Amino acid sequence: MNTSAVAQATPSAHAFTQEARDAIYHAIFSRRDVRGQFLPTPVPDEVLSRILTAAHHAPSVGFMQPWNFLVVRSPDTKRRVHGAFAKAHAEAAGMFEGDRRATYQKLKLEGIVESPVGICITCDRERTGPVVVGRTHMKTMDLYSSVCAVQNLWLAARAEGLGVGWVSIFHQADLQEALGIPKGITPIAYLCVGYVSHFHAKPELETAGWLPRLPMEDLVYFDQWGQRDDQQPLIAHLQRDQAAAQRGRAATA
Ligand SMILES: Cc1cc2nc3c(=O)[nH]c(=O)nc-3n(C[C@H](O)[C@H](O)[C@H](O)COP(=O)(O)O)c2cc1C
Secondary structure: OOHHHHHHHOHHHHOOOHHHHHHHHHHHHHOOEOOOOEOOOOOOHHHHHHHHHHHHOOOOHHHOOOOOEEEEOOHHHHHHHHHHHHHHHHHHHOOOOHHHHHHHHHOOOOOOOOOOEEEEEEEEOOOOOOOOOOOOOOOOHHHHHHHHHHHHHHHHHHHOOEEEEEEOOOOHHHHHHHHOOOOOEEEEEEEEEEEEOOOOOOOHHHHOOOOOOOOHHHOOOOOOOOOOOOOOHHHHHHHHHHHHHHOOOOOOO
16 A cells, blocks of 8 residues: 555544534533423424434444334323333332432433424334344344434434433333334334423433443453553543543544
8 A cells, every 4th residue: 555545544534524523522422311401392304304314324233224213293192101101100219219219209201291202213123034144143233223223313313402312211011002012123212302491511310419420441441351551541531531521522622
């Protein structure tokens, strides 16, 4: 390879502009799980179409694209979904002890009825037959593919100024019944979607003192599980980037 070919093959030759990179990281760091700030403003179909198309362009194991997108607008359907949530939420409260239970009961963990649109993203594990490239040994890869679709939608929605809240406090069968999802299809995420009055700067669970964001340097190991090395230059970068991320931006410059 000559030198100019090498130069062209460096990762930076394909990097986005600074402005575009900043926009991507801004979407990532300012994305929030939204429960309580939904506005009744309708979501235009062209915007909904863009975020659904972003979801459909997620990676998937063996390119099986196991997802469907069930768009919920009917107040009756939302009420049924909310009923399924309320039952599981009451049970969930009983699983925490003492102060934790009282704090749990104060948390708002869904915006099912007040968000203008619900989107249930599912996984059809049989979509392309029993043998799938990449799913031959780790069978959950199809489920993870649908989760990738969720994240694509979530980030695209943030860029569009739309809040998204993932609700998972359901008995799976109750959610399936509320939405008429057949037994062979797995619901992955019920998402509440809509414009919002504001986005919180931090996860609500962090602000409520439920859990803090973990330090990156505790999470990154080198070469073997559990092996930390604070002398690695990467660690200083991670600390700097995490501090920048806390302020909602990437240290890309
Ligand atoms: C798989 C999954 C399930 C979740 N289920 C719920 C839920 O049922 N209710 C809720 O309020 N938030 C739910 N969340 C949102 C998390 O609580 C939230 O992502 C986390 O607290 C971090 O906050 P952030 O998304 O605003 O950064 C879920 C998130 C994920 C990834």
